Amino acid sequence: MARKPKAGGFVPTVVEVEGRTETRIVEVPAFEPAPWTDQASLHIVGTNVPRMDAAEKVTGRARYTADIERPGMLHAYILRSTVPRGAVRTFDAAAARAMPGVFDILGPGDAPAKTRLFHRDITYAGQPVAAVCATTLREARAAAHAIVVEYDTLPFAVTFADAVAPDAPSVRPAGNTPAVSPLVIARGDVDAGLQAADVVITREYRTPVQLHTALEPHGAACEWDGDRLTVWESTQGIFRVRADVARALDVPQSNVRVIKDYMGGGFGAKNGAGAHTYVAALLARRTARAVRCLNDREAEQLDSGNRPATVQRVTLGAKKNGTLTAIRLSADVPLGISGWEGGPAQIYHEMYACPNVRSEERFAYVNTSGMQAFRGPGYVEGAFGLESAMNELARELTLDPLALRKKNFAKKDPRQGRPYSGNALLECYEKAASAFGWPPAVDGSPLTVNRQPLTRSSSTPTRTALGRGLACQVWPTGGGPPSYANVRINNDASIDVLAGTQDLGTGSRTVLSQIAAEALGANIAHVRAVIGDTQSLPYAGNSWGSMTTASVGPAVRMAAEDARRQLFDAAAAMLGTTPDTLESRDSRIVVRDTDRSMTFAEVTGKLGNVMIQGKGSRGPNPAGVAINTFGVQMAEVEVDLDTGVVRVLRIVAAHDAGRIINPALAESQMQGGILQGMGYALFEERIVDARFGVALNTSMHDYKIPTMADVPEMTILWADGADSTANHTGARGIAEPPVIPTAPAIAAAVADAIGAVVREIPLTPWRVLGALAAP
Amino acid sequence: MRLTVNGRVHDVTVRDDETLLELLRERLALTGTKLTCDRGECGACTVQLDDATVYSCLTLAVACDGAAVRTVEGLAPPGTLSPLQQAFIAHDAAQCGYCTPGQLVAAQALLDRNASPTEEEIRAAMSGNLCRCGTYPKIVTAIRAAAGTESGTAEETIRGA
Known part of the structure; x- marks a missing residue:
């Protein structure tokens, strides 16, 4: 259990960010509120408060970065390399400079080194070569394409095999593989575990490059006022953008203000400043105008990050009763030209109680655009390998795949032996099985001839087959410090919750307001969350890793508790009592067991401009505890045996994320995650032509994401109970978990339907037909 | 040219290559309608043009002379919700x-x-x-x-x- 640190002073604490463990030195808060346990009587937390910025969104009033207009604003367009590797031989912008509306052009050598922009050396197709700003975007784009760029081309490597070949071209000067590669993580003795096994299977699985495809592209609008810069940026991390810009342009952080009000999706790709930010800032400084730079759709699909592809060779060993004796993974991951080593291995070590696990991940840089975190990075890819292999193992053992999971349930963190702050995965298994009907009734052949698929309007009879499958997930969701919040009670008793976080569409504004209203005993309609501005708000970290609620939520609660204490102090004097006799609800303070009360507004009215300001911060994580979200998803599919088209009919998802602050918003996020996982399973794949080293499908027509017509019936279930060990709000994260098990569950259902396993996603018709045709 | 947007008549001079989306967003400051793919693939720029539902990124402004356009801002009178x-x-x-x-x-x-x-x-x-x-x-x-x-x-x- 957690040892309570002494208030005041600094202590080390462990924070897991998307599978990466970081130790941070953080200050201990002045006080930590007692956890909201299952017994806590809560009135606003746990209810379906409508999304508090929904009215702005449904009226078109919500202003996104792409909507920012400033007086005299110019538009910038980035010209990108058309070759994957080489050098800019000639760069002639004379004609472009003379074109109408053009104000300025940046080319090779024109940007500070720390922006890493406009190198003459080209290392991937899509690399920024130049930027033009003009009165209109149309003029900027036309001028950019009038720049004459000639390249000396060089041999390139866009596949893992090409990058690691003995005679491979140089992808990056320091080498084609990162220093950590091969990355080996091991516990126990896998060879001994395999020898002890009754059954051993080895399979190879492949996953594609998936593109984030946020509807609002990456973009920034920048405006200088003397030496002070304002950046409007579509970002998941305003403070990180501030740090990036300050460092790259060599200006103090206090001179850079980053604002993000609304954003049109991030999904992991918008975690810092990018070429668009630096281009806008540099051109704004040179032209003394505001400049907006947005990726167009092609640039967004080409060079704004992606989930890297993997090849995973998986070996599982098990006893006849299903007990795992060994898990071995050997994976190849081409990262693109840059990125971090977010490989598929983590989930292999964390999902099941298996004493012998060894993973070896080999990473390579290749001449394609760099990867970025994408919702559940590593775990989504890894789950496809691990969970597909588990399903194949179940078949080999003639065991129910759910029984196999239960047999290998991890009672504690299998990697470090830490207890979990909470783990209701077994409850999730029961809830999902009950809702879905698992195990499916054995009714002979699942083949249903002459059944009309739901989407087909033709009257031609078709042959279809039904199948069902499941897969599980684990994801680190503890969040952690540092994160700060202030709560201000204005003299009309309206309440501002100030936190330097951001709402990606996840509902952070609403959830943080609910936490503040609950802690204050305030009417939620009087509470407003103010977020997304580095100049006026206290620090919060990036909104990534399903961390925001568990990181910022406790800071908001503490600030609200601090504000309530002060409000009660003031009210006690007015009511002629002591603060410990007071309680509040719906913005009214009541003297317990009496009929004496005052509204918040009556108290603050008497205080006049004496402002109540509560301060909160996120305390350290409990030591020696693993904090994860767990879950299982079950899928039912229909496969057209003539065309190979897979249609997902229904998904049942049951997850344990501790307390759910707002079930309606959580359900929306789960549905969205499942659909992104379904796209990954069925359609989504960036295709690079290996002969030319260029991406082929950089439009939304050629890169398919799910549409409304593809949506299955979805049932979202939660395990009961708050996690009062993880933090004092009892909530863990949920953003990424629904993506993780979706693809392997669908693939298992397809295998069930067609009697053959497709080990490569997306499960396109030709792959399905290929599996059907295989002997 | 003249067009009616959300019930208000506008007389505007447009370039021959200007899209309805550009006209709405840049001249009329109706930024509710979004630019996402710029080629009729995503629907974020959908507006109503007379009786048709169109992608405004693919619709030339000059082709809308005399037409009535409805955007998200015109779904309900200001301050109200449909x-x-x-x-x-x-x-x-x-x-x-x-x-x-x-x-x-x-x-x-x-x-x-x-x-x-x-x-x-x-x-x-x-x-x-x-x-x-x-x-x-x-x-x-x-x-x-x-x-x-x-x-x-x-x-x-x-x-x-």
């Missing part, structure tokens, strides 16, 4: 909200021509409007609620316009 907008709020049919204006215009156009669409009709009519957050099920529910084909009534919303 039943469809209220249903979107009540059923959480907007996550990041970027596709929402296009979804709303497409959904309103559907309801205008078919007051009680079935779920299949909704899916067919709305499948040209992409949503990367995956809000589709809530959008279907909201449209059915606004049409009165969903059992139960829209919940009281806490915040109005």
Whole structure:
């Protein structure tokens, strides 16, 4: 259990960010509120408060970065390399400079080194070569394409095999593989575990490059006022953008203000400043105008990050009763030209109680655009390998795949032996099985001839087959410090919750307001969350890793508790009592067991401009505890045996994320995650032509994401109970978990339907037909 | 040229290569309508043009002379919400909200021509409007609620316009 640190002073604490463990030195808060346990009587937390910025969104009033207009604003367009590797031989912008509306052009050598922009050396197709700003975007784009760029081309490597070949071209000067590669993580003795096994299977699985495809592209609008810069940026991390810009342009952080009000999706790709930010800032400084730079759709699909592809060779060993004796993974991951080593291995070590696990991940840089975190990075890819292999193992053992999971349930963190702050995965298994009907009734052949698929309007009879499958997930969701919040009670008793976080569409504004209203005993309609501005708000970290609620939520609660204490102090004097006799609800303070009360507004009215300001911060994580979200998803599919088209009919998802602050918003996020996982399973794949080293499908027509017509019936279930060990709000994260098990569950259902396993996603018709045709 | 946008008449001079989307966003400051793919693939720029639902990124402004355009800003008088907008709020049919204006215009156009669409009709009519957050099920529910084909009534919303 957690040892309570002494208030005041600094202590080390462990924070897991998307599978990466970081130790941070953080200050201990002045006080930590007692956890909201299952017994806590809560009135606003746990209810379906409508999304508090929904009215702005449904009226078109919500202003996104792409909507920012400033007086005299110019538009910038980035010209990108058309070759994957080489050098800019000639760069002639004379004609472009003379074109109408053009104000300025940046080319090779024109940007500070720390922006890493406009190198003459080209290392991937899509690399920024130049930027033009003009009165209109149309003029900027036309001028950019009038720049004459000639390249000396060089041999390139866009596949893992090409990058690691003995005679491979140089992808990056320091080498084609990162220093950590091969990355080996091991516990126990896998060879001994395999020898002890009754059954051993080895399979190879492949996953594609998936593109984030946020509807609002990456973009920034920048405006200088003397030496002070304002950046409007579509970002998941305003403070990180501030740090990036300050460092790259060599200006103090206090001179850079980053604002993000609304954003049109991030999904992991918008975690810092990018070429668009630096281009806008540099051109704004040179032209003394505001400049907006947005990726167009092609640039967004080409060079704004992606989930890297993997090849995973998986070996599982098990006893006849299903007990795992060994898990071995050997994976190849081409990262693109840059990125971090977010490989598929983590989930292999964390999902099941298996004493012998060894993973070896080999990473390579290749001449394609760099990867970025994408919702559940590593775990989504890894789950496809691990969970597909588990399903194949179940078949080999003639065991129910759910029984196999239960047999290998991890009672504690299998990697470090830490207890979990909470783990209701077994409850999730029961809830999902009950809702879905698992195990499916054995009714002979699942083949249903002459059944009309739901989407087909033709009257031609078709042959279809039904199948069902499941897969599980684990994801680190503890969040952690540092994160700060202030709560201000204005003299009309309206309440501002100030936190330097951001709402990606996840509902952070609403959830943080609910936490503040609950802690204050305030009417939620009087509470407003103010977020997304580095100049006026206290620090919060990036909104990534399903961390925001568990990181910022406790800071908001503490600030609200601090504000309530002060409000009660003031009210006690007015009511002629002591603060410990007071309680509040719906913005009214009541003297317990009496009929004496005052509204918040009556108290603050008497205080006049004496402002109540509560301060909160996120305390350290409990030591020696693993904090994860767990879950299982079950899928039912229909496969057209003539065309190979897979249609997902229904998904049942049951997850344990501790307390759910707002079930309606959580359900929306789960549905969205499942659909992104379904796209990954069925359609989504960036295709690079290996002969030319260029991406082929950089439009939304050629890169398919799910549409409304593809949506299955979805049932979202939660395990009961708050996690009062993880933090004092009892909530863990949920953003990424629904993506993780979706693809392997669908693939298992397809295998069930067609009697053959497709080990490569997306499960396109030709792959399905290929599996059907295989002997 | 002259066009009517959300009931207001505008006399404007446009370039021959100017799209309706550019006209709406840049000249008329109606930024609710979004630019996402710029080639008629995603539906974020959907507006109503007379009786048709069009992608404004693919519609030349000059072709709209004399036409009536309705955007998200014209779904209800300022300060009020249409039943469809209220249903979107009540059923959480907007996550990041970027596709929402296009979804709303497409959904309103559907309801205008078919007051009680079935779920299949909704899916067919709305499948040209992409949503990367995956809000589709809530959008279907909201449209059915606004049409009165969903059992139960829209919940009281806490915040109005």
